[in-house]
Amino acid sequence: MSPPERVGRKSTTREPIIQEPEPFEPEDPRDATRERDEAEAIRRTAGVAESARANRGWWDRNADDYQREHGTFLGDGRFVWCPEGLDEVEAELLGPPEELKGKDVLEVGAGAAQCSRWLAAQGARPVALDLSHRQLQHALRIGGGFPLVCADAGALPFADGSFDLACSAYGALPFVADPRLVLREVRRVLRPGGRFVFSVTHPVRWAFPDEPGPEGLSVSGSYFDRTPYVEQDEQGRAVYVEHHRTLGDRVRDVVSSGFRLVDLVEPEWPVWNTSEWGGWSPLRGGLIPGTAIFVCVRD
Numbered sequence: 263m264s265p266p267e268r269v270g271r272k273s274t275t276r277e278p279i280i281q282e283p284e285p286f287e288p289e290d291p292r293d294a295t296r297e298r299d300e301a302e303a304i305r306r307t308a309g310v311a312e313s314a315r316a317n318r319g320w321w322d323r324n325a326d327d328y329q330r331e332h333g334t335f336l337g338d339g340r341f342v343w344c345p346e347g348l349d350e351v352e353a354e355l356l357g358p359p360e361e362l363k364g365k366d367v368l369e370v371g372a373g374a375a376q377c378s379r380w381l382a383a384q385g386a387r388p389v390a391l392d393l394s395h396r397q398l399q400h401a402l403r404i405g406g407g408f409p410l411v412c413a414d415a416g417a418l419p420f421a422d423g424s425f426d427l428a429c430s431a432y433g434a435l436p437f438v439a440d441p442r443l444v445l446r447e448v449r450r451v452l453r454p455g456g457r458f459v460f461s462v463t464h465p466v467r468w469a470f471p472d473e474p475g476p477e478g479l480s481v482s483g484s485y486f487d488r489t490p491y492v493e494q495d496e497q498g499r500a501v502y503v504e505h506h507r508t509l510g511d512r513v514r515d516v517v518s519s520g521f522r523l524v525d526l527v528e529p530e531w532p533v534w535n536t537s538e539w540g541g542w543s544p545l546r547g548g549l550i551p552g553t554a555i556f557v558c559v560r561d
Contacts, residue, residue: 321394344553345542371433445519474543521558
């Protein structure tokens with residue numbers, strides 16, 4: 263298995279790698295639609311380097327479509343952990359908001375940096391990191407004044423002990439072939455006592471079809487089949503990869519990477535949330551969990 267490809271540069275400072283806004287020109291949404299229509303969805307192995315290349319390209323091509331579709335739900339400055347709508351304002355998984363002031367916080371897989379924007383509003387000093395340059399262009403478009411870094415989560419361009427906290431709302435971890443690379447890197451850049459909180463698709467969902475309606479309520483495959491979900495082009499090149507880990511796998515990954523797991527949150531679907539997001543819906547959310555949030559501490 264190849265090591266993760268490094269993006270950006272190793273740094274002992276918190277200087278942003280992207281510093282000035284670039285002209286933002288929305289892409290034609292038909293391009294992303296054509297790509298999805300042409301991709302073949304299969305289950306096959308995909309290593310670290312192939313997964314990183316595929317997902318960097320996918321998010322660059324689909325960032326515009328993603329922000330159009332989900333931007334209203336996410337807001338420009340909210341911290342939403344999952345499609346269920348769990349908000350950090352009420353969850354306080356990173357700690358009470360008043361205690362965030364002055365804290366150095368790394369957001370991994372930040373997308374348009376909505377979570378970092380909320381953290382900055384609480385007085386924290388966030389850094390928003392994402393593999394996708396196009397997603398970070400959306401962060402620049404919205405604004406915020408905090409550093410944006412385009413880099414691989416498995417090779418963080420920060421010195422040891424740079425941050426007090428780290429967070430990731432569906433960022434990076436579902437898409438990497440070896441999540442321990444990310445976990446160990448996050449632990450390295452956290453200070454002792456630092457907390458890392460991340461959300462991923464609940465592992466049980468992999469046994470069900472990814473459909474929001476009744477067809478998504480019947481088991482269609484083995485929960486224990488860890489073969490990645492891959493969308494590939496006509497030449498067999500992966501253009502999107504998502505990796506399955508069982509709940510036990512996730513716990514072992516956290517512990518073996520040097521973290522202490524202090525909480526595992528499985529948000530229930532709230533009555534107020536009537537929206538659908540891919541395979542997430544009020545119907546399925548009322549019956550089976552859709553998200554798992556891991557709260558970890560670096561001792």
